[in-house]
Amino acid sequence: MDYESELNESQYRAVTTIDGPLLIVAGAGTGKTRTLVYRVARLVETGVRPESVLLLTFTRRAATSMLARAASLADSRCQRVSGGTFHSMAYAVLRKYAELAGVERSFTVLDSSDTEDLIDLLRRQMNFRGKERRFPRKRTLCAIFSMAANKLMPLGDVLKRYYPQFAREKGDLEQLLNAFESYKRERQMLTYDDLLVRLRDALEENQELCQRLSEQYRYIMVDEYQDTNRLQAQIVRLMTAAHDNVAVVGDECQAIYSFRGASFKNMLEFPELFPKAQLIKLEENFRSSQPILNLANEIISDASESYAKRLFSRMTEGEPPMLVSAGDENEQSRFVAERIEELREEGVPLHEIAVLFRASSHSFDLEIELGKHGIPFRKFGGIKFAESAHIKDALSFLRVALNPADTLSWFRALKLIDHIGDATVQQILDHLGIERREFRTVRAKESLFNRLKQFPARASYKDQLIKLAHVLRTIVEQKSPHAQLSTVLRLYRPILKSRYDDYPRRQRDLEHLQAIAKRYKSAAELLADVALDPSDAAQRDGRGSGYVTLSTVHSAKGLEWNTLFVIWMTDGWFPSSRSVEEFEDLEEERRLLYVAATRAKQHLYFTYPLGAYRGGMPDAPPVVSRFLEFIPDTILSRATLM
DNA sequence: TTGGACCGCCTTTTT
DNA sequence: GGCGGTCCAA
Ligand SMILES: Nc1ncnc2c1ncn2[C@@H]1O[C@H](COP(=O)(O)OP(=O)(O)OP(=O)(O)O)[C@@H](O)[C@H]1O
Numbered sequence: 001m002d003y004e005s006e007l008n009e010s011q012y013r014a015v016t017t018i019d020g021p022l023l024i025v026a027g028a029g030t031g032k033t034r035t036l037v038y039r040v041a042r043l044v045e046t047g048v049r050p051e052s053v054l055l056l057t058f059t060r061r062a063a064t065s066m067l068a069r070a071a072s073l074a075d076s077r078c079q080r081v082s083g084g085t086f087h088s089m090a091y092a093v094l095r096k097y098a099e100l101a102g103v104e105r106s107f108t109v110l111d112s113s114d115t116e117d118l119i120d121l122l123r124r125q126m127n128f129r130g131k132e133r134r135f136p137r138k139r140t141l142c143a144i145f146s147m148a149a150n151k152l153m154p155l156g157d158v159l160k161r162y163y164p165q166f167a168r169e170k171g172d173l174e175q176l177l178n179a180f181e182s183y184k185r186e187r188q189m190l191t192y193d194d195l196l197v198r199l200r201d202a203l204e205e206n207q208e209l210c211q212r213l214s215e216q217y218r219y220i221m222v223d224e225y226q227d228t229n230r231l232q233a234q235i236v237r238l239m240t241a242a243h244d245n246v247a248v249v250g251d252e253c254q255a256i257y258s259f260r261g262a263s264f265k266n267m268l269e270f271p272e273l274f275p276k277a278q279l280i281k282l283e284e285n286f287r288s289s290q291p292i293l294n295l296a297n298e299i300i301s302d303a304s305e306s307y308a309k310r311l312f313s314r315m316t317e318g319e320p321p322m323l324v325s326a327g328d329e330n331e332q333s334r335f336v337a338e339r340i341e342e343l344r345e346e347g348v349p350l351h352e353i354a355v356l357f358r359a360s361s362h363s364f365d366l367e368i369e370l371g372k373h374g375i376p377f378r379k380f381g382g383i384k385f386a387e388s389a390h391i392k393d394a395l396s397f398l399r400v401a402l403n404p405a406d407t408l409s410w411f412r413a414l415k416l417i418d419h420i421g422d423a424t425v426q427q428i429l430d431h432l433g434i435e436r437r438e439f440r441t442v443r444a445k446e447s448l449f450n451r452l453k454q455f456p457a458r459a460s461y462k463d464q465l466i467k468l469a470h471v472l473r474t475i476v477e478q479k480s481p482h483a484q485l486s487t488v489l490r491l492y493r494p495i496l497k498s499r500y501d502d503y504p505r506r507q508r509d510l511e512h513l514q515a516i517a518k519r520y521k522s523a524a525e526l527l528a529d530v531a532l533d534p535s536d537a538a539q540r541d542g543r544g545s546g547y548v549t550l551s552t553v554h555s556a557k558g559l560e561w562n563t564l565f566v567i568w569m570t571d572g573w574f575p576s577s578r579s580v581e582e583f584e585d586l587e588e589e590r591r592l593l594y595v596a597a598t599r600a601k602q603h604l605y606f607t608y609p610l611g612a613y614r615g616g617m618p619d620a621p622p623v624v625s626r627f628l629e630f631i632p633d634t635i636l637s638r639a640t641l642m
Numbered sequence: 643t644t645g646g647a648c649c650g651c652c653t654t655t656t657t
Numbered sequence: 658g659g660c661g662g663t664c665c666a667a
Contacts, residue, residue, distance in 0.1 A: 059657080087657050112656080137652095137661075192657050259655060359654045381655080421644050460644095532657075554655045576654055592655080 001045070001074055003038060007031070014247070014280045015039045018046075018219070021240075021274035024249040025267065027309045028296065028598035029287030032249040033558060036221055037066050039247065040081055041074035043219055050080035054217040058224045060084050060533050062558055066223075082217065086232050088532050090195040093213065094202070100209040101202035106440075106524070107188040108403050109531040113387050115191045116142050118408055122179050124422075126172075136166050136173075143259075145177055149193040150229040150261025187405045196231050203238035214242035224557065225250030226264040227257040233266050237273050244274060253300055253309065256554060256592045258584070285311045287560055289318030292604050294635050296597045299590065299627055311598070321597070321604035323569070323628055326641045329609045333369035335641055336565050336607065340375055340548060343563060350376065352562035354549040356596050358574040362567060363550050370548070381552030386534035390496060390506040391513055395530065397488045398523045401475045404439040404448055416495050417468065419460040431455050442476055449473045467491055481517040481526045489514075553596045564600035566593075569608040569625045593627050606636075 004012055011031050014024050015038045026032050036055065044050050057063040063083030070078035082089070091109065098105040110118065120138045136144065144166070148158045155174055159167045166173070184190065190198060203210050220240055222228065225248035228236075240246045248270060255264035271277045285293055293311040301310075326332035340353055357363055360382025370377050385391060393416060399409035407429060414425045429435065432451055439445050452469035471491045475484040489510060496510075497503045520526040549561065568574055575589035597604060608624050623629070628636060 085657060195657090257656075260657075361654090384656090419644065423643055534657085552655065578654070588655095 001041065003042060007035070007038060008282075008284060010280055010282050011035045011038070014282070015042050017247075017278060017280070018043065019245055021244050021270075021277040022247040022280065023225075023267070023270045023274075023277050024247065024280050024282065025251070026249065026282035027251055027285065027311050028254060028595070029285040029311070029313075029560070030282035031286055032251070032282065033066065033223065034286075035282070036223055036247075036249060037070045037073070039221065040067065040070040040078055044070070044075050044078050044081065048219060050077045051082060052216065052218040053081045054089070054220045055081055055083040056086055056089060056220070056222045057083065058085065058227065058557065060088055062223065085532075086228070086235065087192055087195050090199040090235075091528060091532060093199060094190075094195065097202075097209055097212070100206055100212075101198065102206075103190070103198060104188040106403055107190050108399065108406050109195070109528055110184075110189050110191045110408070111387065111531045111534055112142065112192070113392065114408055114531075117411075118183065118189075119145075119176070119180060121408070121411070122183060123176060126176060126179060135169060136163070140166075141173075141176070144173065145180065146191075146193050147261050148177075149197055150231050151263075152230045152234075187407065188403070189406070189408070193231075196235065200231060200234050200238065203235065210238060210241055213239050218243060218245055220246045222246070222248040224254075225270070226252050226255040226267050227262045228266050229261040229263060230266065231261075233269070233273060244276065246274065253591055254557070254595050254598075256557070256588060256595055258588055283309075283312070285313040288313055288598065288601055289315045291318045291320040291635075292597065292600050292602075295321045295604070295631065296594055298631050298635055299597060300594045318602060320635060320637050321600075321606065322637050322639055323624065324605060324607045324639045324641060325624070326607055326609045329365050330369070331641055332567055332607045332609045333366040336366060336567065336605075337369045337373045337375060339565075339605070340370075341373060344375075348562060349545060350548045351545040353564075354551060354556065354559075354561040354599070355565045355567060356551055356553050356556050356599065357567050358553060358576055358592070360552050362573065366567065367550070376547040377550050378547045379550040380535070381555035384534035385509065385512075386530045388506075388509065390500070391509060391530075393496075394485060394488050394492055394510060394513065395527065397471060397475060397492075398481065398484055399527060401445065401472055401484070402523055402527065404434060404445060407434060410434065413468065414465075416492070417461050417464040419458065420465070424461075428452070428455055445476045446473055449476065479522075481520050481523045482514060484523060485510075485514050485517050553592050556599055557595060560599050560601055562601045563603040563605075564596075565605045565607065566596050567607050569606045569628060570622045571625050571629075572622075574625050575627070590627055593625070 003015055007015060011034070014022065014035045024032060024035065040053060040055060043053050055063055055066065057066065063085070067078055067081055067083050070081070094101050094103050094107070095105060116138045119141050123138070123141070144155070144158055144163055147153070147162060148155050151158070155177060156170055159170055159173070184194065203213070217239060220236065222236060236246060250264070250267050252264040252267055255262065290313050293313055297310050324335060326335055336355060343353060344350065355363065355366065363379065367377070367379070393412065396409040396412040399406050400413055410429060411425050414420050414428060432448060439448050449469050449472040452472070453466050455465065457465050468491060471487055474487050478484045478487065493507070496506055500506055517526055574593065575586060579585035579589045606628060608622070610622055
């Protein structure tokens with residue numbers, strides 16, 4: 001391939017600078033992703049073993065599509081390059097080198113709702129209630145603990161800095177954290193954060209592992225480096241100990257994940273971690289027309305911590321972005337739907353159109369309206385398939401069968417039976433001796449599940465409990481996750497119907513889950529994939545092109561569309577009213593809007609409803625987002641729907 | 643011990 | 658409009 005004609009001069013330099021540490025700093029749409037794709041292709045073409053190249057991205061979806069592009073551009077061997085998120089890579093490494101890393105190979109991955117449930121369970125057991133003071137709720141607890149892990153900060157510092165209102169609970173929180181950590185360790189459960197922490201610890205403590213990993217991965221690339229955290233930076237440093245071959249790309253203006261412990265300071269600190277680092281800047285935007293970039297520059301130039309970059313493009317022609325005020329929410333939805341219909345008639349393919357919003361619930365009304373207009377759409381972000389209750393219910397049986405020490409899943413499965421609550425589950429687990437023994441072999445598991453039938457059960461739930469025991473026994477013997485799910489569903493379907501009014505929808509989800517399960521040979525793989533990728537696993541199939549994309553701005557990162565709508569540009573919604581108090585939070589909202597605006601290639605609309613609607617800023621009439629309010633008409637034209 | 647009724651608080655972004 | 662906590666009947 002002729003790399004020089006496909007890339008501009010600095011991109012070409014980034015692609016051909018192969019050895020040693022490299023920091024690529026670049027604005028939106030300047031070809032960072034393209035550069036990484038070509039860099040992968042180039043490495044493979046010059047004879048580097050594809051398996052020794054590692055591409056770390058923000059979602060697994062991004063990695064898959066980048067590798068597919070590299071393969072189609074150059075060499076099909078690019079498909080064999082290792083790609084994924086830090087978390088999926090950590091999972092793979094911990095499984096592969098379980099002994100060296102000091103974990104059981106059969107460890108369970110807890111997704112965020114499992115983690116919340118576990119913390120809730122422990123909090124209740126430790127009984128912090130009854131106190132006058134308010135104790136943080138489970139979501140907040142997870143966020144606090146996660147922040148400490150990802151920012152490498154002691155709990156006390158996290159409290160002082162981000163949660164001063166709970167600083168007085170430090171003692172109790174530390175106690176809870178300790179209980180949480182030992183509970184997970186005893187049962188070989190790893191949260192998302194643990195995947196990274198345990199990998200880091202293993203790399204630090206075990207020279208051999210460190211050595212073997214740096215040999216396995218000779219060339220490492222990290223996309224979206226501005227949204228990595230310090231823990232991830234440590235991992236990158238340790239994994240490249242033997243060769244320093246690492247290229248990271250990022251844009252400080254697009255840092256939008258600080259709520260998850262990420263910090264764009266990683267970009268600034270990269271040269272300290274890798275003193276030999278070369279710096280390459282990409283400046284020309286290839287995505288958007290200049291009028292769109294003018295608006296983006298305007299949004300970000302108001303930033304109080306002024307970023308020096310200004311985006312420019314050779315596509316100087318184009319209409320300026322438009323700000324449209326609607327009477328109420330539904331008028332906003334109708335405007336978007338009707339405009340999409342017009343575009344469709346003009347021949348714009350639906351996959352070149354997207355609607356973005358700050359929070360996933362903001363699109364509910366639009367979803368109904370698009371339905372009425374017969375416009376197919378797909379939604380990204382928000383509630384995840386794998387985190388809905390019915391999917392977790394069904395999978396909890398597979399988890400128990402795989403790892404009977406997974407008490408969390410026992411609670412979930414047993415409590416599906418009427419008249420069994422927390423107390424009864426605990427009695428059952430005591431009866432089974434779950435906490436004391438190990439159950440690895442099929443034999444041991446079978447006799448365990450048989451013992452379930454001998455539990456002195458009350459008449460009110462005895463029959464159901466025996467059925468459940470039978471289901472568990474059966475699925476231990478079954479190999480394929482598809483067959484196992486069929487067994488589970490025989491028990492679970494009636495329960496589903498009695499519990500949920502909207503069971504037809506949920507039943508369809510379960511059928512979908514079964515279809516997904518067909519792709520897997522073992523329950524362990526299925527469960528890991530579902531946990532590591534709670535939304536994608538369900539959406540991987542059928543990447544058709546005949547639909548409009550609806551997405552949170554966060555999930556739209558790195559993507560681009562010809563025509564873009566950003567809805568709910570009402571102050572209090574975007575920026576979110578919860579982020580306007582703290583300066584740093586507000587700046588992150590601004591960067592978020594910058595990310596949104598720079599997704600558009602040619603047409604960009606912002607809409608906001610004027611009609612009174614509760615929420616956002618209570619008791620105040622809705623006004624347009626402070627980020628757009630004072631932008632001159634020449635840069636952002638205005639229209640009102642009537 | 644479970645589960646239903648009631649009340650008050652909070653409401654985001656994701657691996 | 659949902660979730661978490663509390664109170665009470667069965
Ligand atoms: N040298 C080039 N010649 C032609 N088109 C290019 C070139 N570089 C990038 N592009 C195109 O510009 C668009 C933006 O590129 P890309 O997605 O790689 O940018 P990015 O820096 O990753 O963007 P962002 O950070 O905003 O997600 C893509 O459509 C890409 O194909």
